[in-house]
Amino acid sequence: MAAEGVLTISEGMAKFQERVSRSVFLDDVAPSVTLATIITALGQFGKVLNARMLDCPLSPKLGPKRALVEMATQREAERAIKEIQEHPFIMMKGILRPVIARAAEASLYPERPSKIRKTLPDNGDRKNADIGRKPTFCWVNRGDPDWDFVCKQKQLAKKHVMECQYLMQELKKEEEKLSKEQEERAASFLDKFALVDACLRDKIVKQLVEVSD
Amino acid sequence: MANEEEDRAYMSSCSNEGVEYRLYDIVKIFDKEFAVPHIGKILKMWEERSSGTRKALVCWFLWHKEVKPHDADNPKELFLAFGEGKGVTNELKMDSIVGKCKVVCISSDPRNKEPSVSDVENADFVYSHAYDVDLKHTFPVKVVADKLGPDAIFNTEEWLLAVTKIEGKTNEFKSKKSIKSSLLESKKRPRDAEVASKLQKKKIDKQDELTTQKKKVKVSDGKAPIAKENAREGSVSKQEEMVQSKRQLLKSEELSRLRKAQIADVKVPALTDGAVLDKASSPRELAPDMHDIMEQTDSLINDIVRQVNDETVLGEKSKGEDSKELESRAGNVSKVERTPEEGREAADHEGDIADGDKVESKKALAESDFSWQEDLNKGSMFKLLKKTKSSLTMEPEKRTASAVEPLKQFEKRKIFRELPWEESLQRGIPQGRVLHLHNIDPLVTSADMREMLKSAFQGLSDARILPQEASCPSGQAIAIFESRLLAESALEAIEKNCLVMADKKWPVIASRVKESLNQARFPGHLALEKLKLGRNLTSDEFKKAVSTSHCSQPNTIEFEMAMEWRQLQEITRTCRMELFKKQKKELNDIRNHGNSKAQRSKEERV
Numbered sequence: 001m002a003a004e005g006v007l008t009i010s011e012g013m014a015k016f017q018e019r020v021s022r023s024v025f026l027d028d029v030a031p032s033v034t035l036a037t038i039i040t041a042l043g044q045f046g047k048v049l050n051a052r053m054l055d056c057p058l059s060p061k062l063g064p065k066r067a068l069v070e071m072a073t074q075r076e077a078e079r080a081i082k083e084i085q086e087h088p089f090i091m092m093k094g095i096l097r098p099v100i101a102r103a104a105e106a107s108l109y110p111e112r113p114s115k116i117r118k119t120l121p122d123n124g125d126r127k128n129a130d131i132g133r134k135p136t137f138c139w140v141n142r143g144d145p146d147w148d149f150v151c152k153q154k155q156l157a158k159k160h161v162m163e164c165q166y167l168m169q170e171l172k173k174e175e176e177k178l179s180k181e182q183e184e185r186a187a188s189f190l191d192k193f194a195l196v197d198a199c200l201r202d203k204i205v206k207q208l209v210e211v212s213d
Numbered sequence: 214m215a216n217e218e219e220d221r222a223y224m225s226s227c228s229n230e231g232v233e234y235r236l237y238d239i240v241k242i243f244d245k246e247f248a249v250p251h252i253g254k255i256l257k258m259w260e261e262r263s264s265g266t267r268k269a270l271v272c273w274f275l276w277h278k279e280v281k282p283h284d285a286d287n288p289k290e291l292f293l294a295f296g297e298g299k300g301v302t303n304e305l306k307m308d309s310i311v312g313k314c315k316v317v318c319i320s321s322d323p324r325n326k327e328p329s330v331s332d333v334e335n336a337d338f339v340y341s342h343a344y345d346v347d348l349k350h351t352f353p354v355k356v357v358a359d360k361l362g363p364d365a366i367f368n369t370e371e372w373l374l375a376v377t378k379i380e381g382k383t384n385e386f387k388s389k390k391s392i393k394s395s396l397l398e399s400k401k402r403p404r405d406a407e408v409a410s411k412l413q414k415k416k417i418d419k420q421d422e423l424t425t426q427k428k429k430v431k432v433s434d435g436k437a438p439i440a441k442e443n444a445r446e447g448s449v450s451k452q453e454e455m456v457q458s459k460r461q462l463l464k465s466e467e468l469s470r471l472r473k474a475q476i477a478d479v480k481v482p483a484l485t486d487g488a489v490l491d492k493a494s495s496p497r498e499l500a501p502d503m504h505d506i507m508e509q510t511d512s513l514i515n516d517i518v519r520q521v522n523d524e525t526v527l528g529e530k531s532k533g534e535d536s537k538e539l540e541s542r543a544g545n546v547s548k549v550e551r552t553p554e555e556g557r558e559a560a561d562h563e564g565d566i567a568d569g570d571k572v573e574s575k576k577a578l579a580e581s582d583f584s585w586q587e588d589l590n591k592g593s594m595f596k597l598l599k600k601t602k603s604s605l606t607m608e609p610e611k612r613t614a615s616a617v618e619p620l621k622q623f624e625k626r627k628i629f630r631e632l633p634w635e636e637s638l639q640r641g642i643p644q645g646r647v648l649h650l651h652n653i654d655p656l657v658t659s660a661d662m663r664e665m666l667k668s669a670f671q672g673l674s675d676a677r678i679l680p681q682e683a684s685c686p687s688g689q690a691i692a693i694f695e696s697r698l699l700a701e702s703a704l705e706a707i708e709k710n711c712l713v714m715a716d717k718k719w720p721v722i723a724s725r726v727k728e729s730l731n732q733a734r735f736p737g738h739l740a741l742e743k744l745k746l747g748r749n750l751t752s753d754e755f756k757k758a759v760s761t762s763h764c765s766q767p768n769t770i771e772f773e774m775a776m777e778w779r780q781l782q783e784i785t786r787t788c789r790m791e792l793f794k795k796q797k798k799e800l801n802d803i804r805n806h807g808n809s810k811a812q813r814s815k816e817e818r819v
Binding site for chain 2: 028054066088089090097098100105106107108109136137138139140141142146147149150151152153154156157158160161163164167171174175178182185186189
């Protein structure tokens with residue numbers, strides 16, 4: 001009984017879901033990493049069909065990027081995810097921050113096919129929350145019965161937004177801290193190695209050995 | 214800095230605006246604060262691979278009166294700057310070079326190809342000495358030649374030949390740029406009599422231009438050199454106008470006058486684009502060939518924009534600032550360069566040039582502030598501009614820096630070309646046209662969003678859902694409006710009243726999108742240059758060793774550090790999950806609670 005449109009929508013959805021299941025979502029990608037790097041990197045796990053950056057225009061330009069990579073089969077995608085999750089996967093030299101991989105989700109695709117059907121099903125079936133009514137906006141003005149309720153929601157939503165931002169800030173601070181710490185450590189390692197090198201070079205070690213003999 | 218050097222691709226010759234410059238050429242460089250251009254010698258030329266800008270290292274020549282203010286022996290003499298102090302050389306963009314200059318070296322060194330007497334007479338300037346800025350004295354230029362090489366300092370055959378081909382005089386500022394200034398007519402400066410007589414096409418006086426539009430078109434003979442000459446001759450007075458006008462004025466004038474200029478300029482082959490020269494040679498009707506006009510307009514935009522560019526780029530040369538500042542300023546200006554480009558892209562429909570022109574220019578006259586909104590209302594100009602987009606080679610197209618000045622004027626265009634999403638966002642954010650919406654149902658997709666918003670607000674240009682993880686309780690979206698006003702009014706509406714998703718009654722919150730700070734670092738990037746020192750690895754091995762993506766092995770330092778990051782990442786993830794869970798719960802509570810309340814109140818009423 002379903003209208004024709006529905007069938008194609010579900011088909012579209014099915015195809016889309018299938019694609020999603022084959023895709024890997026990469027997070028915390030360094031800004032200097034390019035798509036080519038990503039493709040070669042994930043190419044180790046299988047054939048890469050498609051890769052694209054998820055550009056959140058609101059995030060700072062030099063912040064971590066995210067990408068969606070579509071593999072040829074679901075198995076390859078799963079393998080990639082597993083490998084990357086278990087071992088720290090370094091994408092580029094000097095970038096110690098490993099890349100995070102997760103299975104892709106539909107909500108990551110802003111241009112995904114709409115789940116909303118254009119016409120109501122005949123039987124007015126409202127149980128299926130996904131294929132619901134066509135979403136529209138409407139205005140709730142002062143004096144409407146829902147006004148209070150809606151206002152409260154607004155407040156809550158704003159609060160949530162603030163919370164998220166705050167969390168992000170704090171986490172960023174932590175990242176900076178860690179990064180600094182590691183730099184210092186790396187520097188000290190370098191010094192150590194340089195010292196050892198110098199010793200070897202200057203044949204001090206040899207001399208010491210001779211002396212002790 | 215290592216990075217800078219690697220980024221540069223040095224060249225031994227570079228062509229700019231149809232003129233080929235070779236190393237060690239002596240060129241004129243425009244500076245808005247000076248009536249005459251500076252003279253410099255190109256020491257190096259390169260192209261920066263990352264940005265595509267072409268720059269040159271120029272060593273300045275000092276004027277006779279700067280070095281020897283009391284002597285009056287040879288006013289044509291220049292002195293090559295030399296030394297460690299500031300102001301000896303500058304790194305400039307190739308765009309600020311306006312042309313070669315007729316300067317020859319008259320040093321009697323055997324390595325120098327002595328110019329003939331006529332060469333010397335023909336030349337605008339000569340030099341045989343250098344001036345040390347630290348020690349503050351002159352000395353023969355052959356000392357510098359020993360340092361930099363004879364080719365760098367002395368005349369070569371090619372240079373002497375090239376000098377003979379350089380046209381125009383240097384003394385009066387007759388560079389190409391000056392022509393653009395005449396196009397940029399500032400408000401009501403009367404034209405010089407000299408100009409009027411020599412240059413039949415160009416008139417600063419707006420009324421004249423309107424009436425003589427037709428005359429101009431017919432009169433010009435389209436011969437490139439003559440046109441050049443005329444344009445050059447006629448621009449002395451324009452010089453002052455240009456110098457004094459601010460950037461906004463230039464830009465605002467620019468587009469409003471472009472229409473006039475484009476007809477007037479039909480014969481002036483832009484002086485920048487060699488290709489255009491050919492077109493200009495055929496006689497024109499009053500309704501000239503659209504394509505040609507557009508090309509002209511295009512190159513005009515190029516020039517004007519470059520001029521704007523130069524103003525800021527070279528503003529500090531006299532103070533001897535170092536090149537970094539110049540570059541940063543140039544960076545600012547290049548953002549400005551985008552604005553005419555936007556005009557181009559906004560263009561769409563074909564307008565009647567002649568009529569539209571008159572109306573527009575009259576309107577522009579009436580305009581007291583420098584906005585060109587009225588002018589652009591017709592939009593015809595932009596169509597023309599748009600068509601020539603493909604022939605442009607302006608750098609700013611590639612830049613991601615946002616335009617500095619908001620272009621409210623492009624608001625009412627319904628004729629915008631479809632820009633890719635990122636670009637339109639980059640443009641929209643600093644213009645205040647972008648809103649960030651929160652608390653969207655995560656099931657809604659971009660297409661839905663667009664429909665919904667279009668019905669709710671007018672003037673929506675684009676809308677997109679931001680990618681979110683499934684665990685986020687609510688989605689976010691970005692909406693781009695066609696104008697700042699529309700965006701602001703939408704924001705107000707959303708604030709004052711509630712825009713809700715029907716039947717779920719989720720209110721949408723909106724906030725402005727501000728320009729994000731670009732300075733955020735990416736923590737976790739360890740500078741490895743120091744590692745190159747010493748160690749046994751050669752640079753090849755080094756590159757191979759770490760540049761491939763790999764899973765870190767547990768026996769390396771890298772592993773340890775990477776694990777620490779891992780830990781932090783896990784913490785991040787957990788935190789986010791917890792927060793989302795909490796938020797979801799709160800949202801559900803209030804929704805259910807609210808719903809039940811609403812139900813109850815409905816029932817009560819019934």
